[in-house]
Amino acid sequence: MIEGSREVPLTGLRLEGVRAARGGSDVLHGIDLTVARSELLVVLGPSGAGKSTLLRVVAGLEPATAGRVEIAGRDVTGLRPGRRNVSMVFQSYALFPHLTVGENIAFGPLVRDGGRRRARGRAERAAALVGCAHLLDRRPDQLSGGERQRVALARALVREPDVFLLDEPLSNLDVELRTETRAELRALHDRVGATMVHVTHDQVEALVLGDRIAVLREGRLEQVGTPDEVWRAPVTVFVARFVGSPPMNLLPGDGPLRPPDVAPDNGRLVGFRPEAVSLGPGVDDGQVPATVDRVDVVGEDAHVYLRVGALPVVARVPASGRPATGATVGLTVRWSDVHTFDVATGRRVASP
């Protein structure tokens, strides 16, 4: 950057019509995406959606067959990976097995600038930032999964890159460690104020971690928005079903379950989350009778799989008030949280 005219770019990363192919078939079909500086964007999608390819295209490890990649206001589309000033954390961590932790972290500074001692100093500072300074002389095979993950993070941090790319960095950790590391990752982001793109298939991780979430499906962006927007106003049926566990109930608009003030319409889908369903022991006035197929108890919660006529409905109720399998219950839906989708396009229809 030119000193003097310090124009601070407001975008950390911008993709314009980016396409990519793998083995002859298209994996990304024209991605337009802007990540603000210091923003943590989570790319969420099922496996095979093209999430990793997206990261690899940004890093330059795979070529974009069309479109433009801009990092910190700089067009990097034609630049090789080493010239893009990005850091990447791989799902496997990609630590060098023959180098110590310190040498692993210092690898980038060493090969770019030379100077073993300076590289070592930078490695020590980066290691301290993620709390793995005590591991510097160990080798990767002497570390636990969580420690390896930290080392990979430190190696990404040592560079002070324009964009951090994280490819499912938490997926190899056990649940407890994942939750803990998730919070640390968020705190780390806030502390260093870096632009981060974090790829995951875990919707909880996306909701907790992201400033914004980009939902990717089969190489296309379904929705880009804050976790609140994605949760409260999913723009497509896919997003509605993918975010939330158990997934949102989606029933035909002319079925027995629909908001009272809406006319039957078989061109619509009515969606409501399992949390919006409450169950009563008997079928009272205004309640719909439902049969209990299966009950999964998850600690304090019970996921109740019901059948209303032939339609499957999931309810999430307190485990203490769960019905028995096979029972007939009265079902009420809190219709204030209803989502309506068009059957043909799968897109959200503004509530009337």
Place this chain on the structure above:
Amino acid sequence: MLAPYLLGLVALVLVPAAVTLALAFADYDLLRPPVWIGLGNFAELVGDNIFRTALVNSLTFAAFAVPARIAIAFGLALLLHRRAALVGTARTVAALPAAVPEVAYGLLWLWLFNPIYGPINQLLALGGENGLTVFGRTPPQWLTDPIDARAGIVLMSLFTIGETFIILLAVRHALPAEVYDLAAIEDATSWDVFRRITVPLMAPALGLLVLRDTIASLQLSFVPALVVTEGGPPPYATTYLSLFVYRTGFEYLRYGYAAAATVVMLGLTLLAVVAQWRMIRRAQRLYGL
């Protein structure tokens, strides 16, 4: 299940090995019964100039051929591990010479080395006058000059690296791709990638292959020396240990003496193996592998 194999092992390897060891301490010419002479054969070996020449020849051959063979196989494996146009063909070409029967391979080189119509010297004489090279030098006399003949045997060995090449290709394939992705992101030069990543990660395999090739080098020189140079040119320029044993045993019918030479040969091999094994172990500890 293993019985036939064990039977073969005992009948074809263990028993002959034991017989060889016993014969090393005897005088035996196939006609008269063996006579125990203690360390007599070994004492004779120490003073035998031909044996000493063969020993030096074998060690020299290993010192030149083994590093060169491994380097070529390693280079080819790194060059040809990616998929690209013609890479498949190139891999086949690299692996093929190892599949040619040894004697046929030797006869082929007899023609290649021929000083008058052999293609190698015709190529070297291109642009020169009176059969000399462009620089006015005499082309190598592969079959008549002692130094050139030794170089020729080493040269022959450089093309039969198919097995080593295929093993190194597989080892290179098994290295994690993400490590190389990371190096690309860190803008490591190809030289840095080679010396800081590829060599250390492949070092265990390379070490074992050097070990294996050193053992094999004692036999590697046998057929070429027998077919192409016939142990010559004088004075015994390409008489290697294996050829020395063969001649002593099957041509001069001194089986006890040949057995003693074989035992020395095996002992030397064992020494080389132990030394290299210790080096490999030390490197592994250094790299924590």
